[in-house]
Amino acid sequence: MIIGLTDLEEVFIKDLNLQFLQIYKVNSLLGSGAFGVVLEVTNLISKENSALKIICKRDQSVYNVLIKELDILRELSHPNIVRFKQILHSPDFAFIEMEKMNGGTLQELLNKHPQGLEECTAAAIMKDILQGLCSIHDKNYIHRDLKPDNILLNAISAPGEANVRYQAKIADFGLSAEIKYGIFSGQNQIDDRMGTTLYMAPEQAQGQLYGKRVDMWALGIIMYIMLTGTHPFVKDSDNEYSYSNRIASSDLQVSKNLQPIAKSLFQHLCSRTLSERYQAAQAIKHPWITRNPHDEVPCTQADQMRIMEASTFFKRAQSALLFMAVAKVSSESSIGNSLSTDYLKRIEECSAGESVTSGDATTNETQC
Ligand SMILES: Nc1ncnc2c1ncn2[C@@H]1O[C@H](COP(=O)(O)OP(=O)(O)O)[C@@H](O)[C@H]1O
Numbered sequence: 001m002i003i004g005l006t007d008l009e010e011v012f013i014k015d016l017n018l019q020f021l022q023i024y025k026v027n028s029l030l031g032s033g034a035f036g037v038v039l040e041v042t043n044l045i046s047k048e049n050s051a052l053k054i055i056c057k058r059d060q061s062v063y064n065v066l067i068k069e070l071d072i073l074r075e076l077s078h079p080n081i082v083r084f085k086q087i088l089h090s091p092d093f094a095f096i097e098m099e100k101m102n103g104g105t106l107q108e109l110l111n112k113h114p115q116g117l118e119e120c121t122a123a124a125i126m127k128d129i130l131q132g133l134c135s136i137h138d139k140n141y142i143h144r145d146l147k148p149d150n151i152l153l154n155a156i157s158a159p160g161e162a163n164v165r166y167q168a169k170i171a172d173f174g175l176s177a178e179i180k181y182g183i184f185s186g187q188n189q190i191d192d193r194m195g196t197t198l199y200m201a202p203e204q205a206q207g208q209l210y211g212k213r214v215d216m217w218a219l220g221i222i223m224y225i226m227l228t229g230t231h232p233f234v235k236d237s238d239n240e241y242s243y244s245n246r247i248a249s250s251d252l253q254v255s256k257n258l259q260p261i262a263k264s265l266f267q268h269l270c271s272r273t274l275s276e277r278y279q280a281a282q283a284i285k286h287p288w289i290t291r292n293p294h295d296e297v298p299c300t301q302a303d304q305m306r307i308m309e310a311s312t313f314f315k316r317a318q319s320a321l322l323f324m325a326v327a328k329v330s331s332e333s334s335i336g337n338s339l340s341t342d343y344l345k346r347i348e349e350c351s352a353g354e355s356v357t358s359g360d361a362t363t364n365e366t367q368c
């Protein structure tokens with residue numbers, strides 16, 4: 001009997017090609033998601049405890065898409081991304097061995113704190129997720145399924161510390177995708193159920209082209225839930241359809257107010273205007289994350305554009321002023337030129353007169 005497994009799951013485990021049981025000793029069920037179960041196992045060769053995700057190969061189309069998770073996990077090696085160890089195959093199943101996280105999921109932690117987490121705990125978890133996300137986005141992947149169920153925790157309290165501290169890691173890359181030219185443009189069988197509606201960005205919900213910023217929206221929702229215990233935009237009367245429509249179409253009002261610095265970050269994560277929404281590299285520098293109120297609130301892309309426009313305007317104004325100044329000087333100098341030309345002409349005339357005078361002095365003198 002494996003701790004935590006239902007009878008059905010027991011049957012499922014026994015039904016697996018048992019080859020893997022000679023490599024792994026199954027200890028308990030860690031969780032199950034949309035695409036399979038995750039077991040805590042001991043690797044009998046390395047003697048390490050691991051998490052083993054089992055993916056059924058029978059539905060080939062789903063399997064082909066999910067197996068991408070491996071390519072992505074192999075490429076992503078970061079302290080805030082759950083570590084891939086190895087993959088084994090049987091005819092019917094793939095077994096993905098990963099590092100085992102000891103603190104459960106962020107969702108489980110939130111379940112224990114329905115009013116929300118301490119602000120510094122929430123900020124530390126956000127920072128960890130952002131660090132992992134920077135690495136994912138740098139490699140041109142999007143996660144597309146960020147939610148508390150897919151954030152795993154290690155409890156890392158030092159002895160004698162009153163509050164438990166957590167290290168957070170991003171897991172479950174089953175729905176991740178590579179992006180090209182900043183957007184996801186591929187199609188696959190499970191596109192229509194990408195992510196969970198509650199964490200889905202408006203552009204994704206509307207079926208528009210989307211990019212890295214869908215992960216930032218999801219992170220904003222996670223942040224808000226961590227701080228308040230509630231979703232910012234869901235109403236009691238909502239169903240999936242009404243919610244998707246609302247986030248896509250109207251002015252969004254949050255259910256509870258946040259402290260100003262937290263609110264500033266949240267608004268820059270859950271902004272419907274893409275250019276007002278932070279990228280991971282900007283969000284990680286926000287004072288709510290750094291916990292240093294003297295740090296400046298980072299600029300969004302829209303801010304940068306405004307600054308560029310203002311500086312272009314300033315440069316144009318400068319050029320215009322310079323042009324006017326040059327024009328003035330040159331016009332003054334052309335007046336000067338014409339004055340001097342007139343002057344020269346007059347000098348010439350005078351000289352000519354003198355010469356006349358000198359030639360006909362009497363006449364001149366008479367005239368004078
Ligand atoms: N490395 C791990 N360490 C501990 N628990 C894990 C680990 N990976 C997954 N789990 C547990 O299994 C659940 C499902 O795993 P996940 O990778 O999200 O699968 P799915 O793609 O089916 O959603 C998680 O929510 C978590 O409870």
Ligand SMILES: [Mg+2]
Nearest residue numbers: 033149150172
């Ligand atoms: Mg999952």
